[in-house]
Amino acid sequence: MMVLTLYNTLTRKKESFVSLKKSSVGMYCCGPTVYNYAHIGNLRSYIFEDILRRVLEFNKFKVKHVMNITDVGHLTSDADSGEDKMLKGAKREKKTVYEIAEFYTKSFKEDIKRLIILEPTVWCKATDHITDQIELIQTLEKKGFTYLVGGNVYFDTSKLKDYGKLVKLDLEADTQERVEEDKNKKNKHDFVLWFTKSKFQDQGMKWKSPWGEGYPGWHIECSAMSMKYLGKQFDIHCGGIDHIPVHHTNEIAQSESATGTKPWVKYWLHNEFLVLSKGEKMAKSGDNFITLQTLEEKGFHPLDYRYFCLGTHYRKPLMFSWDALESAKNARTRLFDKVLEHKSTVGKVPTKYSTQFMKEINNDLNTPNALAIVWDVFKDKKLKSNDLYATLILFDEVLGLGLKGIKKDKIPQDITKLAKERLQARQNKDWTTSDKLRDEINSLGYDIEDSAEGYTIKKK
DSSP: OOOOEEEETTTTEEEEOOOSBTTEEEEEEOOOBTTSOOBHHHHHHHHHHHHHHHHHHHTTOEEEEEEEEBOSSOBTTSSSOSOBHHHHHHHHHTSOHHHHHHHHHHHHHHHHHHTTOOOOSEEEEGGGOHHHHHHHHHHHHHTTOEEEETTEEEEOGGGOTTTTTTTTOOSTTOOOOSSOOOTTOSSTTOEEEEESSOSOTTOSOOBOOTTOSBEEOHHHHHHHHHHHHHOSSEEEEEEEGGGIIIIIHHHHHHHHHHHOOSSSEEEEEEEOOEEOTTSOBOOTTSSOOOBHHHHHHTTOOHHHHHHHHHTSOTTSOEEOOHHHHHHHHHHHHHHHHHHHHHOOSOOOOOHHHHHHHHHHHTBTOOHHHHHHHHHHHHHOTTSOHHHHHHHHHHHHHHHOOOGGGOOOOOOOHHHHHHHHHHHHHHHTTOHHHHHHHHHHHHHTTEEEEEETTEEEEEEO
């Protein structure tokens, strides 16, 4: 078996992957905060995590994949300041926070289904695990890692010599800007584990606790739920690079303090941002908020976006433009057409190609090079059609483009009738009628391509 190497943010290097338990992997991925639609920048993270899971399974690991749904406690700054995201969504739409959470959780699950992202083994909502979070805070309290000031429970980062190791934070010469001043904090990086004194008088979600009625901070949910489902130590934790300086750093601090286990997680994997032409990242609060539905309204298939993501390594910024997405759409459509040409009973996969493909995906999920091998397969004139098809279906276990399920479009009779009339017009050199009929066919959602044999009709 070829060695799988992954880039570990904790050590800042690529490492050979060795699971804690033979042939099985525990993987936790930070899920969405369900106060709005996921934008395509968010969805890049989930495509990356899906590829990671598929590569692990391609390497014969059994993966227990846990993803949280954040429906309480996440403030807009990622730290302990800003608006409550759930409350912000509720005010925007004049709904309860519970209605907002239910609606956007459903929307997110629909998005990942359209992108052929495998569902996690375990979905876990923060609001369903309040007791687990309270118990974890109590453990930290008993071990002397907390203090209570102004009604809120804080984690004391000064008790940890290695606080900030994930972000390589120099506590002596700290320049971190994301954590705003809080007069109740003993140290700049201390963070809230439980709020009883909220600046939001109309806070919609509150629970009884040993410290008073309130709600948990954002970071505690991921520690409590990941350990509940994966144990006190597990293999992989994923997220976007924006999670490194605050959220994941604080998760490590509280988890290792509670359990005494180091490292709490062996491998930390993070994807880079999707960035726009001016270099800014996509944000829900900005004007560059593009959802999967936006892409579909502009004539793109969700899998065009998945293909677009596969073309850039997950640790590199993904430069978005409509022209680049159009190129991905054309390539993805061409791939589907070629697969249909060779669709047959499954043959044998040449060792040459399976080895090349595994070499690339096992090299820290190198999907751009893996895609290049897909196109190389089509150039091999010695390859039998059924073997070529078998090779592509094998590769798609990782790429997740749904190649096995594609079918030729069934062309409606009225479109076929228009196409025949257009062919007759072209044979009569009646170009005006021919162009008019082409426009009509296009307006009904189909493209017609002329050839020496006649024409080909494709659904847009």
